Amino acid sequence: MALQRRLQLVQCNTEDEWMDGAIKMAFASTDMKHVDQHFGAAKSFAIYAVDPERLCLAEAVEFGQLAMDGNEDKLAAKIAALDGCIAVYSQAVGASAINQLKANGIQPVKVSPGAEINDLLESLQQELREGPSRWLARAISEQTPADPSRFDDMEAEGWEE
Numbered sequence: 001m002a003l004q005r006r007l008q009l010v011q012c013n014t015e016d017e018w019m020d021g022a023i024k025m026a027f028a029s030t031d032m033k034h035v036d037q038h039f040g041a042a043k044s045f046a047i048y049a050v051d052p053e054r055l056c057l058a059e060a061v062e063f064g065q066l067a068m069d070g071n072e073d074k075l076a077a078k079i080a081a082l083d084g085c086i087a088v089y090s091q092a093v094g095a096s097a098i099n100q101l102k103a104n105g106i107q108p109v110k111v112s113p114g115a116e117i118n119d120l121l122e123s124l125q126q127e128l129r130e131g132p133s134r135w136l137a138r139a140i141s142e143q144t145p146a147d148p149s150r151f152d153d154m155e156a157e158g159w160e161e
Contacts, residue, residue, distance in 0.1 A: 005062040007037070022049040024058065026082050026106075027117045027122065028090035033122060038103075039093040039108065040075065047085060047146045048121060052128040055121050060096060079104050086139035089120060107139050 026045045028037035037043060049057040061081045063074075075097055082088055087107040101108050111120065127133060132140060151159075 007060045011040065022051045023143065024049055024085045026085045026088040028088065029117060033117055035089050035091060035111050035117060037090055039088065039090040039097050042078065046117060050121060050124055052125055055125065075100055082106055086143055105142055107135055
């Protein structure tokens with residue numbers, strides 16, 4: 001099923017300087033407050049921009065009601081809608097969806113039924129302040145393009161291959 005609606009919130013998407021340093025996380029949710037959906041059957045996603053000090057609901061995307069029928073055609077539209085996200089939180093996710101998400105640089109995260117999005121965001125911000133876990137650090141580094149001048153200081157110091 002194709003994307004039905006996509007709402008992008010202006011307050012978050014107009015602050016380009018802040019957004020450049022923020023990461024985007026998606027949450028499978030029907031009410032935009034709780035993670036209450038299986039990834040494959042998710043009707044909608046709340047997408048947040050997050051950094052250690054700020055967070056902002058950046059987008060809400062809606063697909064309509066989908067069954068957990070094993071039909072993988074619906075996954076492509078969902079994964080495309082999550083472009084730019086480094087993770088998606090859901091109650092469950094199938095093996096094929098996990099492979100497709102990871103191939104697109106999106107880490108699937110399984111949470112307990114009814115987990116509150118605000119609690120997950122607070123925990124994520126705390127983790128960013130204290131130092132990200134291995135998967136989060138890897139996801140952030142994969143999202144950030146390599147600085148072409150990163151070896152200039154070493155060359156100036158006389159380093160050679």
